[in-house]
Amino acid sequence: MSIAFRELLKKVGSGTHTHKDLTREEAADATRMMLLGEATPAQIGAFMIAHRIKRPTGAELAGMLDIYVEMGPKLTYGGESKYTPVVFGIPYDGRSRTAPLGIITALILSAAGIPVILHGGDRTPTKYGISLTEIWHGLGVDWTNLSLEQVQKVFDATGVGFVYTPRLFPLANGLVTYRDQIGKRPPFATLELIWHPYAGEAHLISGFVHPPTEKNIIEALSMRGTPKTFTTVKGLEGSCDLPRDRTAIIGIVRPDMPFERLLLSHNDYGFSNYNVPLNSPEELFDDIHSVLAQKDLELSQSALWNAGFYLWHLGVSEDMNAGLKAAKALIDQGLVGAKLAEIIKAI
Structure with a gap:
C-alpha cells in the first residue's frame, strides 16, 4: 500500500462537505502512482x-494530463504539410447509437493535406460501444501490431x-x-479527450457531452498553455462528430484571442x-466503403457536413460552403x- 497515495485519496474521498480538491502537482503525483502501480x-x-x-477540477485534469504527456508515446511529423x-x-x-464519422473525417482531412492523429483501444467499459480500432479493422487497416516507430513511418508517409x-x-x-469494476466512467475518460500524443504544437479537437466537462477542458488546457489552439465540440455521443438533428455547439480557443462560441445549424446548409x-x-463498414466509392447515402451527407466544417475551421477553405464543396470534390x-x-499499403 502507498501511504503517499492514501493521503491524496483521503483528500478527494472525505465526503461532500469535507473533501478537498487536489492541486495540479498532487493530481500529477496521484496519476503517476496509479499508472506505475x-x-x-x-x-x-x-x-x-x-x-x-467529487468531480474533477481543471487544475486536477491539467496535472493528470501532465503525466500522460510525460509518460505516453508521442508522434512527430516528418512529412510535408503547410x-x-x-x-x-x-x-x-x-x-452505440449513431454511426461514427471520425475515421471518414480523418481520411478526408488527410486527403486535403492536413496531418491527423487518432488514438484509442478496443471496446471499453462502461459503454462498450464500437471502437475506432474495430472500424479501422473493418476497413482493412490493422494498427494493433505496429510499434511506435512503425506508426511514425505510416504517419510520415x-x-x-x-x-x-x-x-x-x-x-x-x-x-x-477499473471502469467495469466501478461501473462508471472515471475522470480519466475526460483526460483521454484532451490527451495529445504529439511532440509539437497540434490543434486538439475534443468532444464533450456536458457543459461542465467543456469548462474543465478549457481550464486544464489553458493552464498548461499547450496546445495553444484547441476546439471543443458538443458532438454525437461525446465525439467530435457534428450532429444533424440539432444545432452544433462548438468552442474555439486561439492564442491571444477571446473564447469564441460557434453555433452551426444543418438547416442553414x-x-x-x-x-x-x-x-x-x-x-x-459497408456504408463507409460506399461513401468512399462516391455513392450518395445518408452517411455521405453526414460525412460532408462534418468534413466541410473541419476543412473550413482548419484553414483549407475560406468558408463553410467552400468547405462543403471541397469535401465533396475530394470524395x-x-x-x-x-x-x-x-x-x-503503408502498413
Whole structure:
C-alpha cells in the first residue's frame, strides 16, 4: 500500500462537505502512482469513484494530463504539410447509437493535406460501444501490431496516424479494467479527450457531452498553455462528430484571442435533421466503403457536413460552403478512397 497515495485519496474521498480538491502537482503525483502501480488496486478503484463523485477540477485534469504527456508515446511529423497536425479526442468507450464519422473525417482531412492523429483501444467499459480500432479493422487497416516507430513511418508517409493504446501506452490501458469494476466512467475518460500524443504544437479537437466537462477542458488546457489552439465540440455521443438533428455547439480557443462560441445549424446548409443510426458493425463498414466509392447515402451527407466544417475551421477553405464543396470534390475525385488504400499499403 502507498501511504503517499492514501493521503491524496483521503483528500478527494472525505465526503461532500469535507473533501478537498487536489492541486495540479498532487493530481500529477496521484496519476503517476496509479499508472506505475504504486497504488494498490483497492486504492485506485476507490480514488476513481471518489474523484468522480467529487468531480474533477481543471487544475486536477491539467496535472493528470501532465503525466500522460510525460509518460505516453508521442508522434512527430516528418512529412510535408503547410497545416498544423490535428489530434481528435474521441471517447474510448465508443459509439452505440449513431454511426461514427471520425475515421471518414480523418481520411478526408488527410486527403486535403492536413496531418491527423487518432488514438484509442478496443471496446471499453462502461459503454462498450464500437471502437475506432474495430472500424479501422473493418476497413482493412490493422494498427494493433505496429510499434511506435512503425506508426511514425505510416504517419510520415500518409498523414494519418493511430496510436493503439493497449500496445503503445499499456500503463494507461491498464487502468481501463477499473471502469467495469466501478461501473462508471472515471475522470480519466475526460483526460483521454484532451490527451495529445504529439511532440509539437497540434490543434486538439475534443468532444464533450456536458457543459461542465467543456469548462474543465478549457481550464486544464489553458493552464498548461499547450496546445495553444484547441476546439471543443458538443458532438454525437461525446465525439467530435457534428450532429444533424440539432444545432452544433462548438468552442474555439486561439492564442491571444477571446473564447469564441460557434453555433452551426444543418438547416442553414441544406442538410436534413437525421443522424445515421449504428445498426451493426458490418453495415457501418459497408456504408463507409460506399461513401468512399462516391455513392450518395445518408452517411455521405453526414460525412460532408462534418468534413466541410473541419476543412473550413482548419484553414483549407475560406468558408463553410467552400468547405462543403471541397469535401465533396475530394470524395468524388476518389482521393479519399485512395488515401485509405495508401494507408493499407503503408502498413
